[in-house]
Amino acid sequence: MTKRIGLYLIPIISVFVILFSACTKEGGPVAEDIDNTPENIIIKPNDFLSESRYVKLVIEITAVQGFEPSTEAVNDLKTFLKNILNKSGGITIVSNSIASPELESYSLADIKEIEENYRTSFTEGKTLSAWFFFADADYAGNEDDSKVLGVAYTSTSMAVFKKTVNEFSGGFWKPSTKILEETVMKHEFGHILGLVNNGTDMVENHQDTSHGSHCNNEDCLMYYAAEHSSGVVSFLRGGEVPxxxxxxxxxxxNNGGK
Ligand SMILES: [Zn+2]
Ligand SMILES: [Zn+2]
Known part of the structure; x- marks a missing residue:
């Protein structure tokens, strides 16, 4: 039986949608995710940014076999976080692969069940834990021509729809798969860090309020691309991760980061 220490205070559920390039906010604290063990800990963005409670970060990546992120993207994520987070004990990434659950698509409930079954790292002592799932199918909540690339659904958990990432990368007029998956991973981690105005207060007002917890700068990693654009493909036209x-x-x- 898996010991769950996460308690999900902040409704940081955000999805990064292609074409509409939307991150939407849904839901609130999820009651069934809250266990009542004495070890229960509330994780906040400040816990990632500062080291007042945690000096070390372990990021676990559980991928369906064949849908793993590239080593380069994972290394770049680590460098990105090292430059932002105060974690003098270091940032460690552990990866593992699982057989395909053979689902046609993944609902949030499906992803949470996989997390229950396969997540092995949890926040303990001075070590903070975060978890990514790399899926071999689309998000079940996709609507028509909008497809979700990634989601940050609790205070420490994220999923990347790698099959969808593959579909929208690696061809003419498309970003490379490495650039796209790295963008999605960093963007979702940005939500875990409380961006924008969702757990981390704004110093200056820059929230794109019509698009939830996103930045109003169209060149920023946390930007929610305009509905009329070709979404993330157009967003990444510069060929680099924003x-x-x-x-x-x-x-x-301002919230404890570097
Ligand atoms: Zn987002
Ligand atoms: Zn920004």
Whole structure:
């Protein structure tokens, strides 16, 4: 039986949608995710950013076999986080692969069940834990021509729909798969860090309020691309993973980050 230490205080559920390039917010604290063990800990963005409670971060990546992220993307995520998070004990990434659950698509409930069954790292002592799932099928909540690439659904959990990432990368007029998956991983981690105005307060107002917890700078990693654009493909036309802009970086620093 899996010991769950996560308690999900903040309704950080955000999805990064292609074409509409939307991250939507849904739901609230999820009652069934809250267990009553004495070890129960509430994880907040400040716990990632500062080291007042945790000096070390372990990121576990559980991927369906054949749908793993590239080593380069994972290394870049680590460097990105090292530059933002105060974790003097280091950031470690552990990866493992699982056989395909053979689902046609993944609902959030499906992903949570996989997390229950396969997540092995949890926040303990001075070590904070985060978890990614790399899926071999689309998000079940996709509507018509919008497809979700990634989701941050609790205070420490994220999923990347790698099959969908593959579909929208690696061809003419498309970003490389490495660039796209790295963008999605960093963007979802940005939500875990409380961006924008969702657990980490804004220093200057830069929230794109019409698109939830996103930044109003169209060159920022936390931007929610305009509905009329070709979404993430157009967003990544520069051929590089977007960086966090000055406002997003200032928010993170103000909430205990570097
Ligand atoms: Zn988002
Ligand atoms: Zn920004």
């Amino acid at each position: 960086s966090l802009d000055t406002n997003c970086l200032a928010d993170l620093k």
